[in-house]
Amino acid sequence: MKKQTKKLAAVLAGLAVVVLAGQADGVRTYISEIREGPGTQNAFDMFKEATGEDALLEAIRKKAEETKVPPINARVDRVWKAIPGYNGLEIDVEATYRKALGGSLNTKLSYVYRETKPEIGLEDLGAHPIYRGNPEKPMVSFMINVAWGNEYIKPMLDTLDAEKVKATFFLDGSWLSKNAELAKEIQKRGHEMSNHAYSHPDMSRLSAERARQEIAKTEELLKQTLGVDNQWFAPPSGDFNQKTVEIASSMGLKTVLWTLDTVDWRKPSPDAVVHKISQKVEAGTLILMHPTASASGALKGMIDSIRAKGLTLGTVSETLSSNRVAKASVE
Incomplete structure (x- = not known):
């Protein structure tokens, strides 16, 4: 004992x-x-x-x-407007x-x-447009606006699948009404589906009632056709005014634009697109593209260059959430 x-x-x-x-x-x-x-x-x-x-x-x-790492509040920036916490x-x-x-x-x-x-979270800031995620969050998103270019959608989906990347597709309502099966294929591959108005108008030129109709009609299609509970609105051509943002907000949607544009509609070479993205991408970047030959050809290279900077790719919802993400390892 x-x-x-x-x-x-x-x-x-x-x-x-x-x-x-x-x-x-x-x-x-x-x-x-x-x-x-x-x-x-x-x-x-x-x-x-x-x-x-x-x-x-x-x-x-x-x-x-x-x-201890303290949280960062969402804020309204003079240049970038609403920035998530x-x-x-x-x-x-x-x-x-x-x-x-x-x-x-x-x-x-x-x-x-x-x-x-x-x-303070993004939802506490009021009706402001969003151009980027929090610069401390090492995540990037592809925003793929779809109103035309069907021939490049499946090749882009195949690349995203191969690289295990999920993107956010903003669908024009008139396109969705004619291409429901293709939209379902995009959704089946695990991508986020969001609102790009109905007839690709310049939102700032519309009356309040017409602007509401443009958003509401596509929102209804997203719900009925795809069963989507959406939270994002991307104005066509990036054209909007404060009235647009407030109308979208009254419908439960946040207006989101882009940080970095591939300008793929000008038909740059894929190499030129990759070079631009690799030079300018950083934490929180939202990258705009369309289903074009340029974007399709550059997609793999863009993914590689983003990952080479230790950044993770996710949907717009994932990038703009306040949830933490670990910095990706660089091989």
């Missing part, structure tokens, strides 16, 4: 030295020894009585304070502590992390 007590005392002393010295990674070795020895039920209670505090918990709290990241102290005491035993403490929401 005396030997067991001495062994436990030695282990507890070792634990105190390790934790109080701030070396949290070594704590679990001592916990393991406590558990495998006699008096397992009361060993940690004895330690707390001896030290006057739970040193493991304090070590986790200290690490949490040292490593970005979640913070911190150690979940309680979950980490419970895991340390009750989980599998290692020689290294395994921290549990959680995201923390900003106080």
Whole structure:
């Protein structure tokens, strides 16, 4: 009995030295020894009585304070207008502590992390256009506006599939009404489907009623044809005014434009498109393209150049959300 007590005392002393010295990674070795020895039920209670505090918990709290990444609020920028917020990241102290005491035993403490929401989100900013994601979020989106160019859609879908990339397709309503099966194919491949008005008008030239009809008609088609609950409106040709943004907002839609334009309708060479994107793309960039020969030919090269910068590709919804994303590894 005396030997067991001495062994436990030695282990507890070792634990105190390790934790109080701030070396949290070594704590679990001592916990393991406590558990495998006699008096397992009361060993940690004895330690707390001896030290006057739970040193493991304090070590986790200290690490949490040292490593905390605060969230970034959404804001309205003078140039870029509405910019989404970005979640913070911190150690979940309680979950980490419970895991340390009750989980599998290692020689290294395994921290549990959680995201923390900003106080101000995109939805709190009011009716403003959006041109980009948060510059701290290493994600990029392809915005593919579709009103014509059917012959290039499937080749582009095949490239996106091969590269495991999901894009957001903004559909012209009149195109959708005539190409429901092709739209369903795009959707079947896992891409996001959104609103590009009905007849490709200059939205700023329309009356309020006509502008509402243009958006509403396509929104109804998206719902009826594809079962889509949409949240984005991309004005044709990027033409809009504040009235357009407010009308879309009243219908539950945020107006989204682009950060970087491939200008593929001018028929540049695929190499020229890739060069432009590789030079200018950065975290939060929304890249505009259409189903054209230029975009189709450049798509693989664009994906490669984006990934070479450690950026991840996602849908517009993913890029404009406040959810965190890890920086992609660069091979």
